[in-house]
Amino acid sequence: MTAQPLCSVSVDVDTLRFYHDIHGLPAPSADQTDAIYTHAMPRILQLFRQLGIRGTFFLIGEDAHVPAHRAILQQLVEEGHEIANHTQHHPYRLTVLSPEEMEDEIAQAESTLQPFLRAGQRIVGFRSPGYNTHPYLLHILRKRGYRYDSSVFPCAPYYLAKATIMALMQLRGRPSRALLGSPKVLLAPHHPYQPSDDPHTPHKAPVHSDIWQLPIAVVPGLQLPLIGTSLLLYPAPLVQTMLHLALRQSPFLNLELHALDFFDAYNDPGASALLPHQPDLRLSLTRKIQRLKDAFLTIQHTHRFLPIAETLPVAQSNGL
Numbered sequence: 001m002t003a004q005p006l007c008s009v010s011v012d013v014d015t016l017r018f019y020h021d022i023h024g025l026p027a028p029s030a031d032q033t034d035a036i037y038t039h040a041m042p043r044i045l046q047l048f049r050q051l052g053i054r055g056t057f058f059l060i061g062e063d064a065h066v067p068a069h070r071a072i073l074q075q076l077v078e079e080g081h082e083i084a085n086h087t088q089h090h091p092y093r094l095t096v097l098s099p100e101e102m103e104d105e106i107a108q109a110e111s112t113l114q115p116f117l118r119a120g121q122r123i124v125g126f127r128s129p130g131y132n133t134h135p136y137l138l139h140i141l142r143k144r145g146y147r148y149d150s151s152v153f154p155c156a157p158y159y160l161a162k163a164t165i166m167a168l169m170q171l172r173g174r175p176s177r178a179l180l181g182s183p184k185v186l187l188a189p190h191h192p193y194q195p196s197d198d199p200h201t202p203h204k205a206p207v208h209s210d211i212w213q214l215p216i217a218v219v220p221g222l223q224l225p226l227i228g229t230s231l232l233l234y235p236a237p238l239v240q241t242m243l244h245l246a247l248r249q250s251p252f253l254n255l256e257l258h259a260l261d262f263f264d265a266y267n268d269p270g271a272s273a274l275l276p277h278q279p280d281l282r283l284s285l286t287r288k289i290q291r292l293k294d295a296f297l298t299i300q301h302t303h304r305f306l307p308i309a310e311t312l313p314v315a316q317s318n319g320l
């Protein structure tokens with residue numbers, strides 16, 4: 001029997017200070033209430049509720065210390081969404097930290113986020129900031145019993161664009177605090193796999209209970225990124241073509257959004273300095289929500305939405 005194709009919608013809840021970091025701008029401090037939580041997150045939850053989507057939210061541990069963010073975290077769990085680990089402080093240079101610092105980033109986020117989970121639940125998923133991974137990071141995740149990592153984004157156009165922008169910023173004397181990451185990512189599979197010691201390479205003899213690597217969606221053939229930013233910025237007919245190509249060929253679609261995709265930069269507080277640097281912020285909120293809703297409705301024709309952790313038994317039985 002063939003299982004129904006699945007789609008996991010994941011949301012990286014990166015707060016505004018990290019976009020300031022990427023663009024080399026002065027950033028707000030970590031203890032301030034952030035409009036990503038108070039303004040964007042309620043919109044995501046509302047849309048997911050409306051369409052019956054349960055998703056996966058990759059959360060930064062230290063954001064959970066801010067009182068105004070805590071009610072949203074509780075609501076996420078109450079509404080059946082998965083909470084996953086996006087590190088304690090979201091260091092873009094995670095993979096060049098010492099082994100102890102790397103593990104601290106993962107362990108601290110676990111203990112900060114764990115109190116929000118239901119009794120008996122634990123965090124089983126991880127995504128690295130900036131899609132950068134490393135054999136030692138994978139080793140830590142295995143050691144700590146994680147069931148999946150979703151840090152690999154095997155998309156050549158994205159990698160080249162990031163390299164170009166970072167080089168230009170360096171030339172202009174305003175270097176980005178992002179990290180480009182290993183070019184090995186360009187050779188990684190586009191489908192879920194159980195990795196060897198290297199997170200970009202499948203294991204030759206997969207072990208049933210071992211960790212999975214779930215690469216972020218790339219359109220087969222066109223090799224374009226299938227992420228929130230492309231759903232918002234590419235022409236609508238191209239987005240529909242991309243979705244149809246991906247849905248036809250992917251029994252599991254790992255669709256990554258950012259909470260920023262639901263942000264209204266003209267009316268929500270805290271993003272005015274980012275407006276000249278992020279074209280997606282200049283779209284109207286109504287248009288953005290409509291674009292994302294259209295994509296979800298297209299996906300729903302063939303694929304069932306489930307949080308990432310709940311797709312893993314299916315991935316194992318299908319040998320995806």
Ligand SMILES: [Zn+2]
Binds near residue numbers: 012013014090129130
């Ligand atoms: Zn992030």
